Amino acid sequence: MVGTMSSDDTQQQAVGLLQQLGLKEYEAKCFVALSRLPKGTAKQISDIADTPRTRVYDAIRVLEAKGLVEIQHSSPQQFRAVSLDEATETLRQQYESRVDELSAMLEDIEPVELEEETTAHEVWGLSSAGSIAARTSKLIGEAAGEVVLVVGSDGVVTDALIESLNEATERGISVLVGTVSEDIREQLQSRVTDINVFVSELKWLHESENSESDDNVTIERILLVDRDTILLSSLDPSTAEEHAVFGRGFDNGLVVLTRRLMASGLLSSQDPGWN
């Protein structure tokens, strides 16, 4: 049913998004309603937005304070939403400034006792596709000599990733990428210079894991940097979430395992029978 969505559904989703962006339900509903009218009174908004008319005023007041709505102080009052461009720009700027402010503060605070031991042998878990992607780029950017990457789906191949890879090859880093499909292989080969991409036949990685146990989670990325840092993420089909483990240290168990794996994969790739 993707692609076919009732206007009502879309509206509901927009309300949800607005709420995630910090608005209350009434505020979100009123704004969406106002976005559909050149201008409107409390009554009109109340009808369209399906909110108690008596609360429209509160909601609009908040929206006005946030710079999303303008008010005509007549009787009855008229309201109208600022243009879509202005609204998104306003929201964006508010958020940017908050993040910047926060960033500055945290930089100020950070200095506390820091007695660091060797981080070796540790394995950390992290979630959220966004932050895993960010970590991927960061690690590629920090590579000293070699990057080995296996991409499990085309969702991994973002502009940011391409950029990271190009930046790495320019630094003289050896970049070797394995993919699951010819499509992805071609795309990477053409967009990244001096890269070595091959289509992997690692069926045992992507096909149903034998029979029992794992409810067929799929490997999304494997990243091995300088043979001592590993990022491995998988896609949980039930929740559609991406989870990753991250390890560092040449003799970290996970790193060793993956290194062996990659080594065997690399050898196989030279093998004619390997495709």
Place this chain on the structure above:
Amino acid sequence: MVGTMSSDDTQQQAVGLLQQLGLKEYEAKCFVALSRLPKGTAKQISDIADTPRTRVYDAIRVLEAKGLVEIQHSSPQQFRAVSLDEATETLRQQYESRVDELSAMLEDIEPVELEEETTAHEVWGLSSAGSIAARTSKLIGEAAGEVVLVVGSDGVVTDALIESLNEATERGISVLVGTVSEDIREQLQSRVTDINVFVSELKWLHESENSESDDNVTIERILLVDRDTILLSSLDPSTAEEHAVFGRGFDNGLVVLTRRLMASGLLSSQDPGWN
């Protein structure tokens, strides 16, 4: 007391910002605490963050799902915040994608009944410095022939404004700007080509408004575009908020008033005795 802030205050503010960015109090506190440590256990976090230890686990779980924290599944569990860069980047991207998605949806929805009458004689009010600035730029960008602007403080002179003005002069628009200080005048004259900037002696605009009534609000901007559109904003000293009125239509009362005002100001500016 600005500039001198206890680490504790800063921490509290950071927590507040994080909450505005969508985190709960515990989540925010834990993240700030973790930002001060290379890594930490639930107990350490609980001590620093001043949150019940038994609730740290929940909070961290949420943070991990949002991509802000990574977890080492040992005993005891160890937690650590992703780097500041990664964190802000993650937050930024989440927000960006939401705004983009929202933008797309609202564009889809907007078409509802639109029977527009003449918008003349209406005066609209809007708040939020950010959105007033956005509106200012938008109006300058839409100018057909003439822009008259009075800036009441240097807070108005942003890069975005400079850009709008330059873009306007390049289109052949006549741009005339009045300022309150020689500083601002020089800055504008140097950064915008083909602009006419003068220092206004409009004391009656900026000085205490006579005696009673207004608790000395100050005029922040006056923008008159093509002699038929006006944006006038003032700064409320008690709340430090900027409020604006916006009117369109050649015979709109507010527009007429301002046009007369500007006209007299412009004439005076030619007058040697006017400074």
Place this chain on the structure above:
DNA sequence: TAACAGATTCACTCAGTTAATCACACAAGG
């Protein structure tokens, strides 16, 4: 002017969420 209708504000109830505390199961070490 009096009465009226709609517009607007305010105060209140109810429900869901979150903060805060507690009780308990579990593991490691003495």
Place this chain on the structure above:
DNA sequence: CCTTGTGTGATTAACTGAGTGAATCTGTTA
């Protein structure tokens, strides 16, 4: 075996927001 500390879950209290109706204000009409 007891002690210490970790981790999970249940419970209560405080708060926030949704929803509703009464009170106030406005302009209009009889």
